Amino acid sequence: xxxxxxxxxxxxxxxxxxxxxxxxxxxxxxxxxxxxxxxxxxxxxxxxxxxxxxxxxxxxxxxxxxxxxxxxxxxxxxxxxxxxxxxxxxxxxxxxxxxxxxxxxxxxxxxxxxxxxxxxxxxxxxxxxxxxxxxxxxxxxxxxxxxxxxxxxxxxxxxxxxxxxxxxxxxx
Amino acid sequence: xxxxxxxxxxxxxxxxxxxxxxxxxxxxxxxxxxxxxxxxxxxxxxxxxxxxxxxxxxxxxxxxxxxxxxxxxxxxxxxxxxxxxxxxxxxxxxxxxxxxxxxxxxxxxxxxxxxxxxxxxxxxxxxxxxxxxxxxxxxxxxxxxxxxxxxxxxxxxxxxxxxxxxxxxxxxxxxxxxxxxxxxxxxxxxxxxxxxxxxxxxxxxxxxxxxxxxxxxxxxxxxxxxxxxxxxxxxxxxxxxxxxxxxxxxxxxxxxxxxxxxxxxxxxxxxxxxxxxxxxxxxxxxxxxxxxxxxxxxxxxxxxxxxxxxxxxxxxxxxxxxxxxxxxxxxxxxxxxxxxxxxxxxxxxxxxxxxxxxxxxxxxxxxxxxxxxxxxxxxxxxxxxxxxxxxxxxxxxxxxxxxxxxxxxxxxxxxxxxxxxxxxxxxxxxxxxxxxxxxxxxxxxxxxxxxxxxxxxxxxxxxxxxxxxxxxxxxxxxxxxxxxxxxxxxxxxxxxxxxxxxxxxxxxxxxxxxxxxxxxxxxxxxxxxxxxxxxxxxxxxxxxxxxxxxxxxxxxxxxxxxxxxxxxxxxxxxxxxxxxxxxxxxxxxxxxxxxxxxxxxxxxxxxxxxxxxxxxxxxxxxxxxxxxxxxxxxxxxxxxxxxxxx
Amino acid sequence: xxxxxxxxxxxxxxxxxxxxxxxxxxxxxxxxxxxxxxxxxxxxxxxxxxxxxxxxxxxxxxxxxxxxxxxxxxxxxxxxxxxxxxxxxxxxxxxxxxxxxxx
Numbered sequence: 001x002x003x004x005x006x007x008x009x010x011x012x013x014x015x016x017x018x019x020x021x022x023x024x025x026x027x028x029x030x031x032x033x034x035x036x037x038x039x040x041x042x043x044x045x046x047x048x049x050x051x052x053x054x055x056x057x058x059x060x061x062x063x064x065x066x067x068x069x070x071x072x073x074x075x076x077x078x079x080x081x082x083x084x085x086x087x088x089x090x091x092x093x094x095x096x097x098x099x100x101x102x103x104x105x106x107x108x109x110x111x112x113x114x115x116x117x118x119x120x121x122x123x124x125x126x127x128x129x130x131x132x133x134x135x136x137x138x139x140x141x142x143x144x145x146x147x148x149x150x151x152x153x154x155x156x157x158x159x160x161x162x163x164x165x166x167x168x169x170x171x172x
Numbered sequence: 173x174x175x176x177x178x179x180x181x182x183x184x185x186x187x188x189x190x191x192x193x194x195x196x197x198x199x200x201x202x203x204x205x206x207x208x209x210x211x212x213x214x215x216x217x218x219x220x221x222x223x224x225x226x227x228x229x230x231x232x233x234x235x236x237x238x239x240x241x242x243x244x245x246x247x248x249x250x251x252x253x254x255x256x257x258x259x260x261x262x263x264x265x266x267x268x269x270x271x272x273x274x275x276x277x278x279x280x281x282x283x284x285x286x287x288x289x290x291x292x293x294x295x296x297x298x299x300x301x302x303x304x305x306x307x308x309x310x311x312x313x314x315x316x317x318x319x320x321x322x323x324x325x326x327x328x329x330x331x332x333x334x335x336x337x338x339x340x341x342x343x344x345x346x347x348x349x350x351x352x353x354x355x356x357x358x359x360x361x362x363x364x365x366x367x368x369x370x371x372x373x374x375x376x377x378x379x380x381x382x383x384x385x386x387x388x389x390x391x392x393x394x395x396x397x398x399x400x401x402x403x404x405x406x407x408x409x410x411x412x413x414x415x416x417x418x419x420x421x422x423x424x425x426x427x428x429x430x431x432x433x434x435x436x437x438x439x440x441x442x443x444x445x446x447x448x449x450x451x452x453x454x455x456x457x458x459x460x461x462x463x464x465x466x467x468x469x470x471x472x473x474x475x476x477x478x479x480x481x482x483x484x485x486x487x488x489x490x491x492x493x494x495x496x497x498x499x500x501x502x503x504x505x506x507x508x509x510x511x512x513x514x515x516x517x518x519x520x521x522x523x524x525x526x527x528x529x530x531x532x533x534x535x536x537x538x539x540x541x542x543x544x545x546x547x548x549x550x551x552x553x554x555x556x557x558x559x560x561x562x563x564x565x566x567x568x569x570x571x572x573x574x575x576x577x578x579x580x581x582x583x584x585x586x587x588x589x590x591x592x593x594x595x596x597x598x599x600x601x602x603x604x605x606x607x608x609x610x611x612x613x614x615x616x617x618x619x620x621x622x623x624x625x626x627x628x629x630x631x632x633x634x635x636x637x638x639x640x641x642x643x644x645x646x647x648x649x650x651x652x653x654x655x656x657x658x659x660x661x662x663x664x665x666x667x668x669x670x671x672x673x674x675x676x677x678x679x680x681x682x683x684x685x686x687x688x689x690x691x692x693x694x695x696x697x698x699x700x701x702x703x704x705x706x707x708x709x710x711x712x713x714x715x716x717x718x719x720x721x722x723x724x725x726x727x728x729x730x731x732x733x734x735x736x737x738x739x740x741x742x743x744x745x746x747x748x749x750x751x752x753x754x755x756x757x758x759x760x761x762x763x764x765x766x767x768x769x770x771x772x773x774x775x776x777x778x779x780x781x782x783x784x785x786x787x788x789x790x791x792x793x794x795x796x797x798x799x800x801x802x803x804x805x806x807x808x809x810x811x812x813x814x815x816x817x818x
Numbered sequence: 819x820x821x822x823x824x825x826x827x828x829x830x831x832x833x834x835x836x837x838x839x840x841x842x843x844x845x846x847x848x849x850x851x852x853x854x855x856x857x858x859x860x861x862x863x864x865x866x867x868x869x870x871x872x873x874x875x876x877x878x879x880x881x882x883x884x885x886x887x888x889x890x891x892x893x894x895x896x897x898x899x900x901x902x903x904x905x906x907x908x909x910x911x912x913x914x915x916x917x918x919x920x921x
Contacts, residue, residue, distance in 0.1 A: 009821040013829045020833055020856055024840030029849060036852045043859050046829070050870050055883055059862075062887050067855060067894045074848055074898045078905045088843050096842045099800070103807055104835045110814060111827050119874040133877055142881050149888050156892035160899040166906075793920030795850075795913060796842050803838060 009049055016042035027085045029075055037068045054127050174227070174263045176243035182219050182271060183310035185212040186278070189303035197296025205296035206289075209303055210282040216306070217275035220268075227268045228679050238684040240264035240380065242316050254375050260316030262379065265680040266460050266534055270313040273541045276667075277449040278306045280660035284549050285441045287656035288556060298338060302445070305331035309450045313457065318367050318377050321458070325363070325422070328454060329356050332446050336438040348434035355431040359421020366414030369407055370465075373400075379461065387468040394469060405472075412470040416459060416477055423455030424507050425514060426484040430742055432507055436499040440552030443499060448506055448544035453537050456513045463530060463682060467522035475610075478518020482616045485511030487739065489623035493630065494725075494736040497561045498551050501631050502544070505587070508620060509540050515617070516602040519609035520682065527682030529609070532601035535676040539594040542671055543583040546664035550580040553653050553661070554635055563631070567638040567717070575658045577636050579665040584632045586668045588625035589703045591696075594672035600696050607695070621699050625706030633714035823871040830867065833860035847901050847911045851894065858890045 016039050023035035040063045047056035137143045189212040193205040232238050245260035282302060289298055308327035315321035330353075337349030371377045374385040374393045385393040386408065400407045417428075424432040435447055446452070459466060459477060466474045485508045492504035513533045520529025553576045558566055570577040586595035599621060606614040677687035713720045725732045734740065790801075833856060840853030862883045869879025901911055908915050 006821055009825070013825075016829065017832055017836065020836045023856070024836060024844065024849070024853055029846060032849055032852060036855065039856065040859065043833075043863060046826070046863065047866060050826075050866060052866055052870070052880065055862075055866060055880060058884065058887055062891050063855070063859070067891055070894060070898055071848060071852060074901060077902055078848070078911050085844075085846055085849070088845075093843055096839055099803065099842075100835045100839045103803070103838070104831065106807065106811065107831050107835075108828065111831065112824065116823055116868075116872050119870070119872050121874065123874045125877065125880065130877070130880065133881070140876075145881070145885060149885055152889065153892050156896050160895050163896070163899040164902050788921035791919075791921050793917035795916075799838075799841055803842075 005049070009046075012042050012045040012049060015039070016046065027087070029085055030072075033068060033072050033075060036071070037064055040064050040068065051122075052125060054125070054130055174223070174231070174241045174243040174261075176261065178219050179223055179243060179261050179263065179314065182216045182223070182275065183307045183314065185216045185219075186303040186310070187307035188212060190300050190307060192300075193296045193303060194300035197300055203295055205299040206282070206286045209299035210279070210286065212303070213275065213279045213282050213306060216310070217279045220271040220275040223263070224268045224272050227263055228265075232263075232265075232268075236685060238265050238679070238681075240684075242380065245316060245378075255371065255377060257319045257377055258317045259320055260378075261314045262316040263314075265684070266457065267313050269534060269538060269680055270457060271310065273538060274306065274309050274313060274450050277541055277545045277664075278302070278309075278445060280545060280549070280664055281441045281445040284444075284552070284657055284660045285439075287654050288441055288552055289439065294338075298335075298439070301331060301334045301338070302442075305335060305446065305451075309454070312454060316379055318371060318379060318382060321461070322360075322363065322367055325360065325418070325454065328451050329353060329360070329422075332356075332435075332451055335442045335446060336435045338438055338442065342437065344434075345437040348431075348437040352431040352435050355428055356421045359418050359428050362414040362421075363418020366411045366416075366418060369411035369414065373407055373411065383462065383464045387464045398469075408465075409470045409473055412462070412466055412473040413476065415462065416455075416466075416473060419455030419458040420480060420514075421455070422458075423452050423510050423514065424484075425455070425480050425511065426487055427741065429484065429488070429507050430745060433500050433503045433738070436497070436503050440499065440548060440555060443503075444545045444548035444552070447503065448548050449541035452506060452510055453513070453541070456510060456517065456533065456537060459514070459517050460530065460534060463517065463520075464522055466517075467520065467682070474518055474520075476518075478515045478610060478613055481511045481514025481516070481518055482613045482620075483511070484508070485515065485620045486616050486623070489620045489627065490735050491738050492627040493623060494732060496563045498554070498563060498566075498631060498635065499548075499561055501627060502547055502551060505547075505624070505628065506544055508624060509536070509544065509587070512599070512602055512617065512620075513537055513540070515613055516605055519606050519613060521609075523683040523685075525687070526608075528601065528687065529605035530682035531677050531680055531687050532598065532605050534680045536598035536602055538674075538676070539586070539598045539668070539671045542664055542667040543586040543595060546579055546583040546661060546668055547587070549657075549661055549664065550576050550583065553657055556653060556657075563634040566635045566641070568636070568641040570636040572641060575661060576653075579661040580632060580636070582665045583668050584628045587628050588707060589621055589699055590707075591700060592672070593669055595668075596696075596700070597672035598676075599699065603699055604692070604695060618699060618702060622702040622706045625703040626710050629707045629710035630714050633710055637715050639717040823867060826863065826867040826871075830860045830863040833857075833863065845913055847904070847913055847916070850913065851897050851901070854897075855890065855894065858886060862886055 019035045019039035019042060023032045023039055026032050026035065040059065044056045044059040044064070047053075047059060133140070134142050134146055186209070189209045193209060197205045226232075228238075232241075241263040243261055243263060245258050248257050248259050250256035282299070285298065285302070289295060292298065305328065308324050308331050312321055312324035312328055315324055333349045333353040336352055337345050339345045367377075370382060370386070373396055374382045376382055376385065385391050388394060394408070398406045398408055402410055405413075419425075421428040432447060432452070436443055438446075466477070488504040488508035488511060492501050492508065495501045495504065513536050516529045516533035516536065518529070520527055520533070522530075553573065554566065554569065555561055557569070557573060560566075582593065586593040589596045589599045603614065603617055603621070606617050681687040713724070737743075837853045837856030837860060840856065841850055844850050844853060865879040865882045865886070869877070869883075873879065904916060905911050
C-alpha cells in the first residue's frame with residue numbers, strides 16, 4: 001500500500017545506499033566525504049522514520065557534525081583535496097565484488113528464512129526515559145557503561161594529542 | 173659357614189682406602205696415605221687368610237668334596253624373573269686361593285711402595301689407585317654372577333690404565349696406558365658378546381646356574397644352545413670362544429699380547445702387582461671359573477685354549493731371550509708363564525685324575541704369583557739403585573745388593589724349575605698333565621721350559637755377575653734400599669721357596685674332590701735336565717763379560733733380528749689400524765656421518781625454514797589483506813555453523 | 819507493502835557490504851576510514867531495527883547504538899591522529915606505503 005510512510009522509507013533508503021556506493025566509488029576524495037555526509041543524513045532520516053528521534057539527533061550532531069567535519073579537516077591537513085585518487089585495480093575489484101556479493105547473498109538468505117518474533121505494539125521512547133535508564137544503577141541500568149565510555153573518551157582525547165604532537169625542536 | 177661380612181670386608185677395605193686417599197689424599201692425608209693403604213690391605217690379607225683357613229680346613233669340605241658357597245647374593249637389576257644381574261660373593265677353592273694371592277701380593281707391593289715411591293709428589297694418588305685396583309681384583313675374584321665379573325673386569329682395566337699411566341708427563345707412559353686399555357677393551361667386546369650369548373641360552377647370569385644348565389646334557393638350555401649354529405659352530409661354542417677371547421686379552425695371550433711389554437712404563441711395584449700376579453691371571457681365572465662349560469660342553473674351545481696358551485708360551489720365551497730391558501724380559505716371561513697356565517687348563521679334562529691340568533694350572537698361578545712378584549720387586553730395587561732399566565748399565569751387583577741378589581736368585585731358580593723350589597712342583601704337574609693329553613703341546617712346553625731357564629739366568633747373570641759394577645754418572649752411594657723394600661722381598665722369597673710343599677691337589681681340583689699329586693722321578697728327569705742345561709748355557713755366555721752373545725746373535729742373523737723386534741707384531745697391528753681401519757672403515761664412517769646423518773638433521777632444519785618462509789607471507793603488512801582474511805574467516809565460520817552444524 | 823523489519827534489515831546488510839567493499843578496495847587511508855564509518859552505521863541501524871520491531875519494550879538496542887556512536891567518534895579521532903602522524907613520516911597516506919610491519 002503506497003502511503004507517505006512507505007514512500008519516505010524508500011526515498012531514505014535509496015538516498016543512503018546510493019550515497020554510500022558513490023562514497024566508496026568516487027575518485028575525488030572531497031566528494032567522497034560529502035557523499036558520506038549525505039549517507040549519514042539518510043541514516044538519521046531513517047532513525048526519524050523509526051520514531052527514534054533522540055538517536056537521530058545524536059547521529060546528526062556527532063556523526064555528521066563531528067566526524068565528517070573531522071574527516072574533512074584531515075583531508076585538508078594532508079593536502080589531498082585536489083588530486084584524484086588512483087583507479088581501482090581490476091583484479092582486486094573483481095575479487096572484492098565476488099566476495100561481497102556472495103556474502104550478501106548468504107546473509108540475505110539467512111535473514112529472509114528466519115522468522116523473528118513479533119514485538120508487542122509500539123512503545124514511544126522519550127528522552128526522559130532514556131535519561132532515567134542511562135543513569136540508573138538498578139537492574140538494566142546503564143550507569144556503569146556510561147562511566148566507562150567517559151573514560152574511553154578521555155583516553156582517546158589524550159591519545160590523540162600525544163600521537164599528533166609535533167616533537168619540539170631541540171634547543172641547541 | 174662363611175661369614176658374609178668378613179668376606180665382604182676383604183674387597184671393601186681397600187675400596188675404603190681408595191676413597192679416603194683419593195678424596196682427601198691431596199690435601200689432608202698426603203704421606204700418611206701409604207700407611208693407611210698398607211694397614212687396610214693388611215686387614216684384608218688377615219681376613220683372607222682366615223677365610224682360607226676356615227674354608228679349607230673347617231667347613232668347606234662336605235663329604236669329601238669342596239663345595240661352592242654363595243654367602244651373599246643381592247639382586248641388582250632384574251630383567252625377568254630368572255635373568256637378573258646380582259651382586260654376590262662366591263666362596264670356592266679357586267676364589268679363596270685367589271683371595272690369598274691377591275691380598276698377599278698387594279700387601280707386599282703396598283709395603284714396598286712405601287720405600288720405592290718415597291718423595292713422590294702424587295703419593296696419595298698412587299695409593300688410591302692401588303686400593304682401587306685391589307678392590308676391583310678382589311671383586312672380580314669373588315663375583316658370583318657373570319655380569320658382575322664383567323663389571324669388575326672393566327674396573328680392573330680402568331685401574332690398570334690409571335696405574336700404567338701414572339707418570340702422565342711421560343708420553344711413552346700415556347701411550348702405553350692407552351694401548352693397554354684399548355687392546356683389553358677390544359677383547360672385552362668379545363667377552364661381552366660371549367656373556368650375552370651364554371646368558372641368553374642358559375637363561376641366567378648366575379655362575380652356578382649357568383654352569384648347571386649348560387653342562388648337563390639333558391637340559392633344554394644346553395640342547396638349544398647346541399642346536400642353533402652360526403657359521404658351522406654351535407652357539408655354545410661361540411659363546412665360550414668369545415668369553416675366552418676376553419680372557420685372552422686380559423692375560424696377554426698371543427695375538428692380544430702387545431700391551432703387556434709396553435705396560436712396563438708404569439712404576440715397578442705396579443708391574444709386580446698387576447702384570448705379574450693379579451690382573452694378567454684374570455683370564456686364567458675366568459676360564460677356570462667357567463671350566464665345566466669349557467670341558468664338558470665345548471671341548472673344541474678347550475683345545476683351542478690349549479694351543480693358544482702353548483703358542484704364547486713359546487713365542488714369549490723366544491722374544492725374552494733377546495730383550496735388553498730387564499722389565500721387558502720379565503714381561504715376556506710373565507706372558508710365557510701365563511701361557512703355561514692357559515694350556516694347562518686347555519689339556520685338562522673335568523673330574524678326577526684327568527682334571528690334573530686344572531689343579532696344575534691353579535697351582536702354577538699360586539707359585540708364579542710369588543716368584544714373579546719377587547722378580548719384579550727385585551728388579552725394581554735394582555732399577556732404583558742403578559737408575560736405569562738396561563742390562564748394559566748393570567753387572568756385578570751381587571756385592572752391592574746382597575739381599576736382593578739372594579732373593580732374586582731364589583726366584584730365578586724357582587722359575588727355572590730347579591728341584592725343591594715351588595716352581596719345580598707346579599711345572600712338573602703341568603708337564604705331566606700335558607704329557608697325558610697332548611704330546612705336541614708337551615714337547616712345546618718342554619722346549620719352553622729350557623728357554624725359560626736360559627733367559628732367566630741370562631737376566632740374572634747380566635745383573636749380578638758379568639762385568640764389575642761402575643757407577644754411571646752421578647750416583648749417590650746409597651744402599652740397596654731400606655727395610656720396607658727388603659722385607660717384601662724376603663717374605664716373597666719364603667713363599668717362592670716353600671709354596672711348593674702345599675698339598676694343592678687336596679685343596680683345589682676341577683670337581684672339588686681331592687687329587688693325588690704324583691711325583692715321578694723318571695718323568696721329571698727330562699725337564700730338570702733341560703733346565704740345568706739352560707742355566708749352564710746362560711752361565712757360559714753371561715757369567716763373565718765376553719763376546720759370545722754378540723757372536724751368537726750375529727750367527728743367528730735373521731731369527732735374532734725378528735725376535736728382537738718382537739716378531740714385528742706391533743708393526744703389523746699399526747699397519748692394520750692405520751692403513752686398513754682408518755682409511756677403509758674410518759673414512760667411510762666419517763663420510764656417512766657427515767653426509768647422511770648430518771644431512772638428515774640439516775634437512776629437517778631446512779624444511780622447517782622453508783615452511784616458515786612460506787607461512788610468513790601471511791603477514792604482509794597490508795591491512796586490506798588482513799581484512800579479507802578476517803571476513804573470509806567469519807563468513808566461513810558462519811556458513812559452517814549455519815549449514816553444517818545443526 | 820508496509821516496510822517492516824526485513825526491509826530495514828536489507829538496507830542495513832546492503833550498507834554493511836558496501837562499507838566492506840569500500841574498505842577492501844580503496845587505497846587511501848581516509849577513504850578507508852569513511853568506509854569503516856559506513857559499516858558502523860549499518861550496525862547501528864540493525865540494532866535500532868531489532869529494538870523497534872522485536873523488543874519494543876526494552877531499550878537495550880538503543881543504548882548499544884548510543885555507545886557505538888560514542889566509540890566510533892573516539893575511534894575516528896584517534897585514527898585521524900594516526901593518519902596525520904603517518905603523513906608526517908611518509909609524506910603519503912596511501913595504504914601501500916604503510917606496509918612496514920611485515921615479516
